[in-house]
Amino acid sequence: MHWHILGAGAIGCLWADFLTQAGQKVSLILRDQASLAQWPAGGRLEITEAEQPHHIHCQLETPDAEVPIRHLLVATKAYDTLSAVEAIQPRLHDDTEIVLLQNGMGQQEQLLERLGNVRLWAATTTAGAWLETRNKLHCVSRGDTHIGPLTDNTSALPSGWDRLDIPLHPGSDIQTHLWRKLAINCAINPLTALFDCRNGALLEDSGRIELMRNACREVEHVATAAGIELFPEPLEVRAAAVARATGENFSSMLQDIRHGRRSEIEQITGYLCQQADRLNIEVPVNHSLLQGIRALSPTGQR
Ligand SMILES: NC(=O)C1=CN([C@@H]2O[C@H](COP(=O)(O)OP(=O)(O)OC[C@H]3O[C@@H](n4cnc5c(N)ncnc54)[C@H](OP(=O)(O)O)[C@@H]3O)[C@@H](O)[C@H]2O)C=CC1
Numbered sequence: 001m002h003w004h005i006l007g008a009g010a011i012g013c014l015w016a017d018f019l020t021q022a023g024q025k026v027s028l029i030l031r032d033q034a035s036l037a038q039w040p041a042g043g044r045l046e047i048t049e050a051e052q053p054h055h056i057h058c059q060l061e062t063p064d065a066e067v068p069i070r071h072l073l074v075a076t077k078a079y080d081t082l083s084a085v086e087a088i089q090p091r092l093h094d095d096t097e098i099v100l101l102q103n104g105m106g107q108q109e110q111l112l113e114r115l116g117n118v119r120l121w122a123a124t125t126t127a128g129a130w131l132e133t134r135n136k137l138h139c140v141s142r143g144d145t146h147i148g149p150l151t152d153n154t155s156a157l158p159s160g161w162d163r164l165d166i167p168l169h170p171g172s173d174i175q176t177h178l179w180r181k182l183a184i185n186c187a188i189n190p191l192t193a194l195f196d197c198r199n200g201a202l203l204e205d206s207g208r209i210e211l212m213r214n215a216c217r218e219v220e221h222v223a224t225a226a227g228i229e230l231f232p233e234p235l236e237v238r239a240a241a242v243a244r245a246t247g248e249n250f251s252s253m254l255q256d257i258r259h260g261r262r263s264e265i266e267q268i269t270g271y272l273c274q275q276a277d278r279l280n281i282e283v284p285v286n287h288s289l290l291q292g293i294r295a296l297s298p299t300g301q302r
């Protein structure tokens with residue numbers, strides 16, 4: 001199988017490694033010639049995991065290459081999904097397999113609307129990875145990855161994914177897993193970005209705990225109305241456990257805000273607020289968090 005990966009960031013490179021180790025051929029689709037020039041010739045990707053370095057080689061290409069795409073993994077940030085896929089759309093076929101592996105929600109439905117009847121999966125992961133340079137990847141954790149089909153007549157797993165050496169959980173309830181990740185991100189990410197604190201510091205102050213609790217209750221209310229069962233325990237309990245377990249981390253949203261980058265707030269809290277509006281549910285705390293992060297975000301980037 002030949003997998004094309006759109007979005008050669010931390011997660012795209014991590015999956016390039018997983019797929020290569022599973023015997024798949026991998027091509028990374030880079031944004032443009034300028035991005036291509038930043039990679040060493042031969043597409044060498046260096047990976048360090050548990051202090052053990054190894055390397056792989058990927059084919060490198062830009063969106064305008066002419067090779068047809070039969071298996072596509074999209075690992076851009078959620079907000080880049082539509083524009084990135086549009087740029088390679090002429091290379092897709094009716095039977096192309098497409099996997100979206102991202103945080104946030106909304107982009108999955110938007111892509112379905114745009115592409116119509118395709119073979120589409122969504123996946124969500126608790127893996128952790130970061131790039132030291134364009135082609136130097138650190139895998140912090142393989143985490144757990146849930147994947148499920150978004151379209152009819154789509155098998156449980158995309159081709160070749162049964163050979164991935166990672167904790168991979170196929171299932172027909174991917175919407176629940178996307179909501180669970182969304183709920184945890186709603187509970188932790190905007191608060192850490194607004195208070196400019198590590199995840200664990202959310203639990204060190206009664207005011208922050210109260211805000212997190214109120215945000216969680218709103219999220220639960222919306223999820224329940226949308227027919228989603230989040231966790232067996234209340235979201236505030238699960239979110240506190242995640243904040244504790246990742247206590248030393250700076251959330252992805254805080255890192256984006258600190259570096260002046262666009263964050264995924266619109267696909268996280270923004271999506272939650274849209275669903276609340278649709279279901280006529282008031283979510284004042286989450287609306288405030290959304291406005292707060294918008295105010296901190298680079299202007300014009302929504
Ligand atoms: N990193 C992690 O540990 C985890 C990340 N996630 C989620 O995974 C997703 C990806 O995250 P991550 O890998 O960290 O993000 P990165 O920002 O590291 O990677 C995104 C990549 O997409 C590329 N890209 C954007 N638009 C295009 C385009 N039009 N054509 C080609 N490439 C494009 C970017 O290129 P350029 O650099 O040129 O902008 C960048 O290389 C996010 O939704 C994130 O929330 C989930 C769990 C853990």
Ligand SMILES: CC(C)(CO)C(=O)C(=O)O
Pocket residue numbers: 184185188189199242246249250251252253
């Ligand atoms: C769970 C959490 C909050 C861990 O940092 C995360 O997913 C993120 O930072 O985006």
